[in-house]
Amino acid sequence: MALTGLFFLFYLLVHMYGNLMILMGPEAFDEYAHHIRTIGEPMVPEKGVLWVMRIGLLASLVLHVWAAVTLWRRAGQARTNRYVMKRKGYGNFYAKAMRWGGLAILLFVVFHILHLTTHTISIGEPQPTPSQRVVESFSQWWGVLIYVVAMVAVGLHLLHGIWGAAMTLGLNTSLKRAEQIRFVSILVATIIVVGFLIPPFAILLGLVP
Amino acid sequence: MRLALRIWRQDGPQHTGQMVRYDIDGVSEDSSFLEMLDLLNEQLIHKGEEPVAFDSDCREGICGTCGVVINGEAHGPERTTTCQLHMRSFKDGDEIVIEPWRADPFPVIKDLVVDRSSFDRIIQAGGFISANTGSAPDAHATPVRKEDADRAFMAAECIGCGACVAACPNASGMLFMGAKITHLGELPQGQPEREARVVSMTEQHDHEGFGGCTNLGECTRACPKGIPMNVISQMNADLRRAGFGAR
Numbered sequence: 520m521a522l523t524g525l526f527f528l529f530y531l532l533v534h535m536y537g538n539l540m541i542l543m544g545p546e547a548f549d550e551y552a553h554h555i556r557t558i559g560e561p562m563v564p565e566k567g568v569l570w571v572m573r574i575g576l577l578a579s580l581v582l583h584v585w586a587a588v589t590l591w592r593r594a595g596q597a598r599t600n601r602y603v604m605k606r607k608g609y610g611n612f613y614a615k616a617m618r619w620g621g622l623a624i625l626l627f628v629v630f631h632i633l634h635l636t637t638h639t640i641s642i643g644e645p646q647p648t649p650s651q652r653v654v655e656s657f658s659q660w661w662g663v664l665i666y667v668v669a670m671v672a673v674g675l676h677l678l679h680g681i682w683g684a685a686m687t688l689g690l691n692t693s694l695k696r697a698e699q700i701r702f703v704s705i706l707v708a709t710i711i712v713v714g715f716l717i718p719p720f721a722i723l724l725g726l727v728p
Numbered sequence: 729m730r731l732a733l734r735i736w737r738q739d740g741p742q743h744t745g746q747m748v749r750y751d752i753d754g755v756s757e758d759s760s761f762l763e764m765l766d767l768l769n770e771q772l773i774h775k776g777e778e779p780v781a782f783d784s785d786c787r788e789g790i791c792g793t794c795g796v797v798i799n800g801e802a803h804g805p806e807r808t809t810t811c812q813l814h815m816r817s818f819k820d821g822d823e824i825v826i827e828p829w830r831a832d833p834f835p836v837i838k839d840l841v842v843d844r845s846s847f848d849r850i851i852q853a854g855g856f857i858s859a860n861t862g863s864a865p866d867a868h869a870t871p872v873r874k875e876d877a878d879r880a881f882m883a884a885e886c887i888g889c890g891a892c893v894a895a896c897p898n899a900s901g902m903l904f905m906g907a908k909i910t911h912l913g914e915l916p917q918g919q920p921e922r923e924a925r926v927v928s929m930t931e932q933h934d935h936e937g938f939g940g941c942t943n944l945g946e947c948t949r950a951c952p953k954g955i956p957m958n959v960i961s962q963m964n965a966d967l968r969r970a971g972f973g974a975r
Contacts, residue, residue, distance in 0.1 A: 590898065590940045597832055597899035597939035603736070603747055604825040606800035610897070610944045617942065683943040689965025691958045693879075 520586040521684035523579040528677065528707070530576060535714040541727060542718065545650035552649040580625075591618060613675035620676050627669040657722035666719050674712035678704055729755040729815060732823040733768065735780055738836050741843075745836065747825070761804065761813040762787060762794060781839040787811040789952065792887030795894070796840045797827040802891035802950040809889060809952045829894035833901070833936040844890050846936040847904060851888075853932035854925035855908045857917045870916050880914035883907045885953040895950030898939030903947035905933050906959030909966055923970035926963060 537555070541548045558568040613620070633639040635652060642656035642665075656662040681704035691697050721727050730753045738745025752771070755764050762784050769779035785793035789812035798804035804813045818824065828836050833846040872880075884907075892903035909926050912918030918925075941960055948957045 590942060594898035594900075594939040594942075597937055598830055599832055600830050602797065602800060602830055603734075603827055604797075604800040606895075606946075609800075609946055614942075614944050615897075679943070686941070686943045686957065686961045687964050689961050689968055691961035692965065693958060694956060697956070697958060 520583060520590075521687035523583040523586070524680050524684050526575070526579045527583070528681070528711075530572070531673070531711055531715075535711060538715060538718050541650060541653060542721060544727075545648070545654070548650040548653070549648050584621075584625075587618065587621065611679065614679040616675060617679055620672050623672050624669070624676060627665075627672070630665075631669075653718070654722050654727060657719040660723065663719045663723050667716060670712050670715050673715075674708045677708040677711060680704075681707055729753075729757055729818070729820045731755055731764075731818070731821070733826060734823065735826045735839070736828055736836075737780070737839055738828075740838055741835050745839075747827075755815055757814070757816040757818075759815050760787070760811060761798070761815065762811050764815055781837075781841050783841050784811055790887060792889035795829060795889045795891055797829065797894055799825050802829070802894040803889075803952055807952060807954060809887075812952075829890050831890075831893045831899035831938070833899070833938050834890060834893065842890070844888075846938070847888050847890065847901070849936065850901065850905055850929050850932045851908065854921065854927075854929040855912070856921075857912060858920060859917065872915060876914045880911050883911035883914070883955065883959055886911070886951075886955055887953065889952065891950045891952060892947035892955075893938065895946040896939065896941075897944060897946060898942055900941045900947070901933050901936070901938040902941045902960045902963065903951065903955055903957070905929050906961075906963040907955050910959040910962045913962065913966060922966065926966040927970050930963070930967060 537551055540551045555569055556566050609615075630640065634642065634656070635649075638645070638652070641652070642662035643659050644655060646652045646655045657666075682700055685691055685700040685704075691700055718727075730751070733750045733752060734747045735750060736745050737748045750768060750772075752764070752768050755767060759767070762782070765780060765782055772779045782796060783793050785791045787794070789809040792809070794810045795803060796810055798810070798813070803810050805817050806813055826840065828834075828840045829842045829844075834842040834844055837843050886904060886907035888904060890901075890904070893899055893901050896903075909929065912925065913922050943957070943960075945957055948955060
């Protein structure tokens, strides 16, 4: 759970860096979109690195979901007689939302692939280049809204996920260290959410050429 | 104080239980929670009814025998054991819901009494050190760093009451197990068996049917001794060192 989660986090940081290229203009973004398909050529076939990444992500997803389902199933078996009364407001809401929030993020990822990878769904008019598709999609307020909701879900998932990963990896060894881990999880989750939301808002407000 | 109690009644391990309502009057707010239950039981006996079974021993908050879930909180609203909880924490006219620890590795014996032998078996699996018999060694024979001693004592505060399991949404026993592992692992005497200990205790924990940890922190909130979650992380660190694999 922790290792696959950290792999997703690493991927998100790379993905965020790529997205921010749109701020440097459509040519830079299209060049980047083309480049990730030709990394390592001619030693590596076209889209080779991309497919290694995709297979790695898919394998991580399977393991991540398998671990989550195992935990869920064990929890169900460990308490077959439920409490009549639960403590009001127990736990952090975002920590309790890991399972349903994770499922929501998975649905968003499916939508996101259909939208900007396979172009099965288009927000606004269909466009020929990657940069034009992104600009067209985020010129629609509801296109921005979908991505804002998704990124908030990702941010909340990370807020508890980074904390949990640090716990699992045995990094929380003192009360002071626990505070540091809390701080890092808030910081990283904020960087991811803000970093991913800069391009959509920049486009919506007409700041991208 | 006049109170409306809703208490879990269950005749035995094989029976199905249900919540039963009892109205009680004349409870002093200076009495402890268990004294309030004693008062109820006296009234039930006078009426010829079966008294409510609950566990208790020292009534000083140090033995870990007592423990019920009160209004959804293990040991009730204060950070203490049920025996050290006092009725001044409640208001006149309150409805109080009293349930046993609910976890399949803690089967109900009767009413509010559960069988916590699964904790004993986890301790038997690795919660010990090997030491030479004979006269006690000199106190300064094996030096221990102050920081290590402090952390070992912090973890050793665990009284094994089971509130962590009761409060955990996954019914995991990892705060208890982590406390034992940290307690022994911080001291020189605990080093020889350190790796074998964490592996066999974890295997026993899973074998007993406790759930896994999702790092919510309900355990540490419910713990009457305030054992922090970092003992669970310590357990994971020791597991990794023992080559058990991260999870």
